[in-house]
Amino acid sequence: MQETKSTCPYCGVGCGVVIEHDGAQITGVRGDPDHPANFGRLCTKGTNLHLTATPVVLQHQRLREPAKRAARGATPEVIGWDQANREIAERLLAIRAQHGPEAIGVYISGQLLTEDYHAFNKLARAVIGTPHIDSNSRLCMSSAVVGYKQSLGADAPPCSYEDIELADCVLVSGANPAWAHPILFRRLEAARGGKPAHKLIVIDPRRTETAELADLHLQLRPGTDVALSHALLHAVIARGWVDEAFIAASTTGFDALQALVADWPPARAAEVCGVAEADIWRAAEWFATSPASLSLYCQGLNQSSAGTAKNTALINLHLATGQIGRAGAGPFSLTGQPNAMGGRESGGMATLLPGHRDPGNAADWAEIEALWGVQGLPGRRGHTAVEMFEAAARGEIRALWIACTNPAQSMPDQATVRAALERCELVILQEAFAHTATARYADYLLPAATWGEKEGTVTNSERRISRVRAAVPAAGAARPDWRIARDIAALIDAGLGRAPRIDADTAEDLWLEHRAATRGRDLDITGLSWALLDATGPQQWPFVTGGTPRLYTDGRFATPDGRARFIARSFAATAEATSPQRPFALTTGRLRDQWHGMSRSGSVPRLFAHEGRPLVRIHPGDAARRQLTAGELVRVRSERGEVVLPLALDGNIASSGADIAMHWGDEFIGAQLGINAVTQGAFCPDSKQPELKFSAVAIEPAELP
């Protein structure tokens, strides 16, 4: 028996795991007692990780050999790596020559490692020359990125997990950590156990398992978060709970915000949000007057056409009350994916450049050209996720290279996404698992190594960089993602008569390039090395001479003048509204024991014990009014599409609300487009994050043939 320390590949908590194996096969997994995210604990998904690497899974569910389709709809035929790489390079070069580099898009994933991100970033921007690279992290945290940048000057979550234990008041907004970040929830539960005066406030349209634990649950109407935050600030100001010294010394813009929130007395917000006025006053008091208040937030704020405004409105509360830069205090966004943070740091997204640089800034592009030793990088931001598929549906993007993600299930407005995949003349899919919805559209399928088989690093929600390690050989002929990108990039470079622009023999070579891009930046990790990570364990950035658990402790922020900014944004309605024709506000979200499109977690039968099939949940009162009964099949219909599902009655859903788990695709729901047939591509104008948390739908009895 051998043991290899690594990191869980599921959520952004980033728990350390110990992989048990015999050098050929993974036989078990347990929590790493030395990892500061989880101290040995694992949730149900993590505990069962080894079951995603059984011989049956490796043989039948993994993509093991490169394959090619002679035509769309044909059965893929196995080919060798040399042929796959050569043909893909030739076809990309031909499209590039005929239509320009911008006819090629690269769509990657927050589950890739930082080293993979770096390789893909160079592949897109330096080798192909396209600005169009984005990640599925666009769907989960881009509003948090822009919120931090607008308010605090940098995309840097200021807190640590230990602040969960140190806080006296925790405000959970638009998040259900009991299911989506279970180990953090356990830390929260334990912290409350030792503090009789501890306050937990939950803001969520659903009465979730997290809300069950709360002292106060504000069950607001979906999409009204900004109004509620403004009312909380109104109450704070009205009662004199602001931290005037902090506002004067460390912020700008308070007067404009004060004028804005003057129009949001709690009585008005109570009506708009559908919560009790007294609860708004109580929440404001607890948040402002507790010695240390922490907020934890996630997709309920981010996946919105007002995602950035929701983020900045919450950060406003922290700034006005001085609840930031101290132990147990601060705004703390939780990342959904295991390495969404690494993607942000390495700049593998349309709106980011390496080292938190900005693609809208010519000087930042010049610095990257100098670091990478290339000239003529695209010099502008490219299409974000929704924009990229819309451009492909219009025929402007002709080739899509997709890695480690399943847009034919996970993207909103599936009709547009599938039309885009159909229209592209070349779809390359790099994947570990064989049976995703996107695989059906791929002209080339490239087998990727996955958890337990590859080396690299990830960064979790608290800026902590952990090593990911290989314990066993990759399944079949699978290769690390960075290597697949590098090898095809070398052939493209050769075709263009130049030296390879991704010059790396190992994942660590790529990490060293990434590290160099952080020098002098807010996320500087130039004091860190893989050897140091191996010797001392995971570390938090910035790391020049040591790690940094908490940011802004001196009251200085990452803005040019060192002052945090109050952002005064008016409350705006959701992109679409409910109506008599579509009276339900639909949200989609995670279950406790499943992950994304279930390509990994779906291979473990015991993970279906918590919930075994897709359901649409509505309030029993809504069902009674429509004479709908539990278990009957109903049609959930939006302006864009429909799905047919069994109905579940759930008193935890607010009246006129509906909820569907995000995990099931069309393979579970018949010949349709999966749950995202009904969701919308409308996005936040600042972050470009789509509004997955609100779709206006009708729910009717399904008339089956």
Ligand code: SF4
């Ligand atoms: Fe993995 Fe997240 Fe569970 Fe930790 S909390 S074991 S990172 S899924």
